Amino acid sequence: MSKVNESAASHGVIHLRPVDNVAIATATLAAGTTLWLSGREICVNRSIPAGHKFAVASIPSGLPVIKYGCPIGNATAAVFCGDHVHTHNLTDHHVVSNDLTTVSPPSPPTKLSRTFDGFHRADGRVGTRNYVALISTVNCSASVCHKVAERFDQQRMKRWPNVDGVFAATHTTGCAMQFNGIKQKMLGRVLAGYSRHPNVGACLILGLGCEQTTAGYLTEHQGIVSLYAPSGEKLTRDDGIPIMTMQSEGGTRATIAKAETFVEQLLDRANMFTRAPADASALVVGTECGGSDGYSGLTANPAVGVVSDRVVACGGTSVISETTELYGAEHLLVARSRTPEVAQKLLDRIQWWKDYVAMYDGQIDNNPSAGNKAGGLTTITEKSLGAVSKSGSTTLEEVYEYATPITSKGLVVMDSPGFDPASVTGKVAGGANLVLFTTGRGSCFGCKPTPVIKIATNSAMYESMRDDMDLNAGTLLEGRDLQDVGEEFFDFALEVASGRKTCSEELGLGDHEFVPWTVGPTL
Amino acid sequence: MSKVNESAASHGVIHLRPVDNVAIATATLAAGTTLWLSGREICVNRSIPAGHKFAVASIPSGLPVIKYGCPIGNATAAVFCGDHVHTHNLTDHHVVSNDLTTVSPPSPPTKLSRTFDGFHRADGRVGTRNYVALISTVNCSASVCHKVAERFDQQRMKRWPNVDGVFAATHTTGCAMQFNGIKQKMLGRVLAGYSRHPNVGACLILGLGCEQTTAGYLTEHQGIVSLYAPSGEKLTRDDGIPIMTMQSEGGTRATIAKAETFVEQLLDRANMFTRAPADASALVVGTECGGSDGYSGLTANPAVGVVSDRVVACGGTSVISETTELYGAEHLLVARSRTPEVAQKLLDRIQWWKDYVAMYDGQIDNNPSAGNKAGGLTTITEKSLGAVSKSGSTTLEEVYEYATPITSKGLVVMDSPGFDPASVTGKVAGGANLVLFTTGRGSCFGCKPTPVIKIATNSAMYESMRDDMDLNAGTLLEGRDLQDVGEEFFDFALEVASGRKTCSEELGLGDHEFVPWTVGPTL
Ligand SMILES: [Ca+2]
Ligand SMILES: [Ca+2]
Ligand SMILES: [Ca+2]
Ligand SMILES: [Ca+2]
Ligand SMILES: [Ca+2]
Structure with missing residues (x-):
């Protein structure tokens, strides 16, 4: 799909x-509406909410429902042309294939040269961005970190014009574990990924x-070099991080009083950095979707895919995550893997997830959420086919475990x-210096120290949440060209990388969305 | 132990x-120190850190090390009189007994009549306390909750003198789960427990x-009665809770602007409540230990046990939790259970924990933590024997699952x-209106909306963290009587219940320690 069908969109x-064998309503269709689609007349026999699917052909019970040219599940009852297709008559039976013979990386994109x-x-x-971070090792020091950060308000920060702010990365764990x-x-x-x-x-x-x-x-297991007795002189070392305990x-x-003094020294140090031209190959762009709706996979996610392809063409890095939402579309990434080994790493992570949720008698495809379903997404395969389009069309070069340093x-x-704050926190810990976040229902997510560009999947939500949305991919439903929109989004991303503030930065969000994902019991 | 051995303490x-067959050093003992203890001379053959144990008799390899009159594990090597006893020569082999024939509830304490x-x-x-709470259903609304709460600073709150403050209960989950x-x-x-x-x-x-x-x-599954379109009139209903979405x-x-207006109305409503005399039977006191050391079980925990007994004598409720730290001393609570059914519920929870940690190839007795060990605690049984003394000596009336309403x-x-913020959050959700928190290493925990009284186990830490410690149980090492100290602590608890501020309240802590414990995968 390089262009949405203009006449149908209208x-x-x-x-x-x-x-x-299904189409999507882009506005509520009243019961009894008659449409002329792909050369045949279709009568919608009940009201179809915006973002939801209806059948454009009869689908016998047990046969596949096809969207994006791929099966998204099977009909659980006889579906007639014009029927609403959703959880009442569609279910998923996705099986992961371990066949690596499909691995066939695409040819590289034409090189691009851009800077920020x-x-x-x-x-x-x-x-x-250029932040000073206060990183809490344990929940027990969270309040102190926030209280120190609060002392550096906008007025006081004028003393350090090259610094974007002081933020506290605090969390709910750090003890009572193996x-x-x-x-x-x-x-x-x-913690190490954020500190570096x-x-x-x-x-x-x-x-x-x-x-x-x-x-x-952290020193022994994560290579953090600590300066136990920081002085003005020692703080000029590039690799030293002062560590304090209450x-x-x-x-x-x-602790608050002493930390405040340290932070002043750290601000002096950070303020010595200034912006200078850099090749776009230094970009590490994390892609994310949250609060998906029926349009996510039609508009914003493919547009982000175009940006991903541009970033890769520049020699940069694009990071897709949300493994629970790749499930169902993993075969597309397997086929695009650099080597069978890379593909196997992806399949191994999916198997890990299946085993993990099975311990709790759960299912990996419990997703989509209630909100996703209200927005018109029925099955995880459907959601994943849309989600994976954020990855564009280039070769999958590597698979990383959560929050490990990204070097490829x-x-x-x-x-x-898939949970937004946990997913984004991992990519930022891995080094993401920019995040593209698509949303259909309307997320207000922000993340310090990395700017998050929020992209609406539809114009109605873009307008109703104008303060929170940076970009609108809903114009794709009105006939705009996908490559054009993607190119505009890439230009915007380079502006943000160069310092233009995102909506969530203007709103001051990102102090409570640091959510390290951890597995295992709290003791 | 109603009185610490005075001559030994000296x-x-x-x-x-x-x-x-072990004794505890209350100050570092130099190698070569000779002591006269229980009628025999003991030479300490290496330096014993404060809080650590040394043998006062020979203990052959494989035989029990005895403290509190109970086995705390077995020697893993031959231990000689005067040897340091710790992880290098002591290990735990605790086995949970399912024998319910020991159930024999003690006679009730003499009734007390007290008020607050x-x-x-x-x-x-x-x-x-009388707070206005902003409760976030999901991490995605956490920042907004905090930003609204921040608008109600001390200056502005003077308009509502009967209200203690506006606080945000935000967390890291709420979506991407079964x-x-x-x-x-x-x-x-x-969330329901906090809102009510x-x-x-x-x-x-x-x-x-x-x-x-x-x-x-929350409405369907937790009985929250929502007022979707709150007006001044509707807000006068006692059971209605306004609910907004971004x-x-x-x-x-x-959302911030509208929530600010709502909060003003809620403050008007909350401000109509004033303090009036109440029977101490309305107290629901949660007991907690965090950052334990070798003194926790000798001083602060038994003193809290005395307070617990007083609360129960008044007809109130005392809540002990931290199941991972009851493990090892569960036989004491089994014997004190009201009925075999109550004892079985406790054993069932311990079995649940064993199964749960086994899923991760972990062990329930991974605890004590590195900090605990540095403080001199070697085994979970040792720690638990000390931890369970917070429960005093009365009958165990009921066992509750996490965060369920406490009615007994x-x-x-x-x-x-055992993790402090998760443990306290559960007890507060269950209705605890006062928390007694013992600490040896020095925790700075606070929790809104419930005041937390922090009790130091030793005078050295009490002095060094004077701003954070409300009470000092270290005086028990200097010969004070346990019942006297417990009675003073109970009087202090009643003062706090009546409005006296705790150290963590004076310091403004408790905005980042709301940590709902949840089990199961983040999808
Ligand atoms: Ca998503
Ligand atoms: Ca997501
Ligand atoms: Ca926080
Ligand atoms: Ca504890
Ligand atoms: Ca604890």
């Missing part, structure tokens, strides 16, 4: 591919003191849940 | 019971709109992890 209907203005760091990475078990390792990776993030000009790690995720743990400082009040160029997968 | 050593000044609610419960599965049920119970808490004079529930834990879910309001900015009087158990 009817308030999209019929994506000729082989599809970023903060060049000592390790060669480039930041799109020492160096899966839960602690995952958390450690996230290219968008972080300087960082202070703050703990209580008796937690399991101590400074010592127990050694004498409690809440003393090109398109990569990071394993994560 | 040596810097505690030998708790005559049968114990509290906020009498329509359902008969009594608050010790619908009405264990994870959502647990979260739903916590006796310390909450009025409440606003705020969501994004497309999450799984919607207003509709998607229906048009995004972040519009007397001593009860609520299932929870």
Whole structure:
């Protein structure tokens, strides 16, 4: 689909591919509406909500419902032409294929050369923002981190014009877990990834003191170099991170006071960085969808796919995650993998998820959520076919575990849940310096230190949540060309990378969306 | 132990019971120190850190190490008199007994009659505080909740002198989970418990709109009565809770503005409550330990046990939780259970935990934490024998699942992890209107809407973290009488229930420690 069917769109209907036996209403269709679609007359026999599907052919019970040219599940009853197709008559029976003979990476895209203005760091990475981070090792030091950050308001920050702000990355765990078990390792990776993030000009790690995720743990297992006794001189070291604990400082009040002094020094240090031209190959763009609706896979996700292809053509990195939402469309990424080994890594992560949810007698395809369903998405395969279009069309180069450092160029997968804050936190920990976030129902997500560009899937929601939406992909339903829209979005992304503020940055969001995903019991 | 051995304490050593084959150093003992203890000379053959144990008799490899008069594990090597006893030569092999023939509830304590000044609610419960709560159904509305709460600072709150403040209860989940599965049920119970808490004079529930834990879910599954279109008139209903979503309001900015107006109305409503004398039977006291050390079980926990006994004698409720830390001492609670059925419920929860951690190849006795071990605790049985002393000596009346409403009087158990914020959040959700929190290493925990009294286990930490510690149980090491200290702590608890601020309230803590415990995958 490089262009949405203009005449159908003008009817308030999209019929994506000729082989599809369902079409999508783009506005509520009244019962009894008669449409002329692909050469035949169709009478809609009940009201079809916007974003929902109706049959454009008879589908016998047990046979596939086709959308995007792919099966999205089977009819559970005889479906007649004009019937609403949703959870009452459609179910998914997706089976993951382990056949690696389909692996056949596409030819590389034509090279592009673009730049943005970023903060060049000592390790060669480039930041799109320049924050000072207060990172909490455990929930027990969360309030102190927030109280310190709150002391650096807009007025006071004028002293450090090159710094975007001071933020607190606090969380709900850090103790009562198996020492160096899966839960602690995952958390450690996230904390280390944030502390060394290219968008972080300087960082202070703050703990209580008796937690399991101590400074010592981070030093030993995550290579954090600590400066236990920071002075002005020591803080000029590029790789040193001061670490404090409340127990050694004498409690809440003393810690806040001392941390405030440290943060002033860190701000002086971060303020020495200024923006300079950088090649777009330094971009690490995370893609995400949240609050999907029936349009996500038709408009915003394919448009993000175009941006992903541009980023890869520039030599940059595009990161898709949300493994639970790749399930159902994993065969498309398997076929595009660089090697069978890369494809196998993806299939291994999907198998891990199947085993994991089975421990709780759950199913990986419990998704789509109630909100997704209200928006017209019926099955996980349907949602995933739409979700995976965020990855564009380039070769899958690598598969990363959650929150591990991303070093490959090109398109990569990071394993994560679909849950927005946990998924984005993992990609940012891996090094994402820009996030493209599509939403149909209307998410208000923001994430410090990485700017999040929110893209509406439909014009109605774009208008009703104008303060929160950066871009509108709903224009694709009105006949705009996908490549044109994608190119505009890419230009906007480069502007944001260079410092243009996103809606969520203007609104000051991102202080409570740091959500490290961890697996394993809280003891 | 009603009195710590005075002469031993003056040596810097505690030998708790005559049968114990270890003693505890209360200050670092230098290598070569010679002590006269229970009629024999003991030479400490290496330096013993404060809080750590040393042998006062030879213990052959494989035989029990005895403390509190109970086995705390077995020696893994031959231990000689004067040896340091810790992880290098002591390990735990605790086996849970399912023998219910030991159930034999103690006779009830002599009735006490005490009062405090509290906020009498329509359902008969009594608050010790009077907050307005902003409750987030999902992480996606967390920032908005915090931004609304921040608008009601101390200056502005002078308009509502009977209200303690506006706080935001936000969390990291609420979506991407099995619908009405264990994870959502647990979260739903916590949110409902906070919204109806006796310390909450009025409440606003705020969501994004497309999450799984919607207003509709809370209404259907948790009995939350919503007022979808709140007006001044409707807000006078006692049982109505206004619920808003960001998607229906048009995004972040519009939601904050409208919520601010609602909160003003809710403050007017909450401000109509004033303190009036209440019987102490309305107290629901949660007990907790966090950042335990070698003194927790010697000083602060037994002192809290005395308070628990007083609360029960008044007809009130005492809630112990931290199931992972009851493990190892569950036989003491089994023996004190009201009925075999109550004892079985406790054993069932312990079995659940064993099965749960086994799914991750973990062990329930992974605890004590690194911090605990540094403080001198070696085994979970040792820690648990000390932890369970918070429950005092009365009959165990009931066992509750996490975050369920507590309706019994007397001593009860609520299932929870030991992790402080998750454990306290569950007890508060169950209705705890006061929390007694013991700490050896020095926790700075606070929790809105319930005041938390922090009790130091030792005078050194009490002095070094003076701003955070409300009470000092370290005086028990200097020869004070346990019943006297417990009585003083109970008097202090009644003052706090009547409005006296705790240290964590003075410091403004409790906005980031709302941590609903949930089990099951994030999808
Ligand atoms: Ca999604
Ligand atoms: Ca998502
Ligand atoms: Ca937080
Ligand atoms: Ca504890
Ligand atoms: Ca605890």
